[in-house]
Amino acid sequence: MSLSITLTVNDVQRTVELEDPRVTLLDLLRERLDLTGTKKGCDRGQCGACTVLVNGRRINSCLTLAASQDGSEVLTIEGLAVGDSCHPVQAAFIAHDAFQCGFCTPGQIMSAVGLIQEGQAGDDPERVREGMSGNLCRCGAYRGITEAVLDAQRSLDQASQKEAA
Ligand code: FES
Numbered sequence: 001m002s003l004s005i006t007l008t009v010n011d012v013q014r015t016v017e018l019e020d021p022r023v024t025l026l027d028l029l030r031e032r033l034d035l036t037g038t039k040k041g042c043d044r045g046q047c048g049a050c051t052v053l054v055n056g057r058r059i060n061s062c063l064t065l066a067a068s069q070d071g072s073e074v075l076t077i078e079g080l081a082v083g084d085s086c087h088p089v090q091a092a093f094i095a096h097d098a099f100q101c102g103f104c105t106p107g108q109i110m111s112a113v114g115l116i117q118e119g120q121a122g123d124d125p126e127r128v129r130e131g132m133s134g135n136l137c138r139c140g141a142y143r144g145i146t147e148a149v150l151d152a153q154r155s156l157d158q159a160s161q162k163e164a165a
């Protein structure tokens, strides 16, 4: 049984024929759309390496059937930068050395973007750690990750205050 679905991925509409309706969004992104920035860590919802935003909410794409996302808007790590300019969360991860091997980083960054958009990051490190607790880092870069999220939250707040003034 084959199935056709249409998704908007990083602002581009993509129609994909699925031969197997059980394919996950993660495999669709990596294997059909060549968007390999989203990583497969555990493939069972435990590490957060596969985090992407769907309709603005963070999800584990390894636990999500692609077929269930027909018509959705998906944002992956490849869609964050604008031209040569990093997204503020990407810039903050670089500034705070918030990675070592980098394998978890796309998921961490997408989760941080989602957390900030949800208005849940605030300026409390404990709250940020809690909000990011679904994203594991084998290298233990947690300190830099928390600092980066707090910093990105501050710069995004300042930017929106400037826009409003
Ligand atoms: S690969 Fe999806 S949570 Fe680990």
Ligand code: FES
Residues within 6 Å of the ligand: 098, 099, 100, 101, 102, 103, 104, 105, 136, 137, 138, 139, 140, 141
């Ligand atoms: S930077 Fe290596 S797993 Fe997080």
